Amino acid sequence: MLNVSEIFLSIQGESAQSGRPCSFVRLFGCNLRCVWCDTKYARGDGAGGAPSPMPVPAIVAAVEKLYADAGTPPGAAPVRRLVEITGGEPLLQRETAALCAGFLDLGYEVMLETNGSLDIGAIPAGVRRVVDVKCPGSGEEGSFFADNIGRLRAGDELKFVLASIGDAVWAAEFCARRGLAARCPIIFSPSAPSLPYRTLAEWMVKTRPAGVRLGIQLHKAIWGDRRGV
Ligand code: SF4
Numbered sequence: 001m002l003n004v005s006e007i008f009l010s011i012q013g014e015s016a017q018s019g020r021p022c023s024f025v026r027l028f029g030c031n032l033r034c035v036w037c038d039t040k041y042a043r044g045d046g047a048g049g050a051p052s053p054m055p056v057p058a059i060v061a062a063v064e065k066l067y068a069d070a071g072t073p074p075g076a077a078p079v080r081r082l083v084e085i086t087g088g089e090p091l092l093q094r095e096t097a098a099l100c101a102g103f104l105d106l107g108y109e110v111m112l113e114t115n116g117s118l119d120i121g122a123i124p125a126g127v128r129r130v131v132d133v134k135c136p137g138s139g140e141e142g143s144f145f146a147d148n149i150g151r152l153r154a155g156d157e158l159k160f161v162l163a164s165i166g167d168a169v170w171a172a173e174f175c176a177r178r179g180l181a182a183r184c185p186i187i188f189s190p191s192a193p194s195l196p197y198r199t200l201a202e203w204m205v206k207t208r209p210a211g212v213r214l215g216i217q218l219h220k221a222i223w224g225d226r227r228g229v
Helices: 056-070 096-105 165-178 197-207 218-223
Strands: 002-011 021-027 052-054 082-086 109-114 128-132 157-162 186-190 212-214
Touching: 002 056, 002 218, 021 056, 052 056, 056 096, 082 096, 096 109, 157 165, 165 186, 165 197, 186 197, 197 212
Parallel strands: 021 082, 082 109, 109 128, 128 157, 157 186, 186 212
Antiparallel strands: 002 021, 002 052
């Protein structure tokens, strides 16, 4: 049984897969308290929201139904379905690996986003893991589980949410010291309004940190800051 916050179909907005139609399973409960958290309702600390306990097959069936209800245009070529398991912090729940496996078994392309504080090693091969590293401006600097760097594999990526140019400098140094540009895509995602997209873009153009790409939260640019998108 897993504690679920919400399940919905939207656009992948925060990774190297940004722009692709994607379903999301947001799991409930988090061990961190980022200053700029935009999913407080999924943390489980009384900031709103409540968990819905669901077994793995019911979660998979709910995502299948979303795609079935969305329909497929006549004559369209079959497209591999994309699902992201996120949170909250998905690795807090024992059955998250089984949930990934359930989607893989049905041929889904599976992503998992984690806050980076817990071991990613138990997530099955074939899952694209988006591993966050918390910068000083999050209030959770030092939460990163350092062994996760050694566990990165093809298809994974690292993500830094930045509250200031100071965070950007910190993140660029973090990556450079560990040679991460050669390991996987690195996303720098500005936390609006404290760091405007343009300010970070102009800093990146000037400094060109190795292997880094700008990631804006595409779903918020489209629908605004609200749940279920
Ligand atoms: S890790 Fe994610 S869910 Fe947890 S507090 Fe930070 S932003 Fe919010």
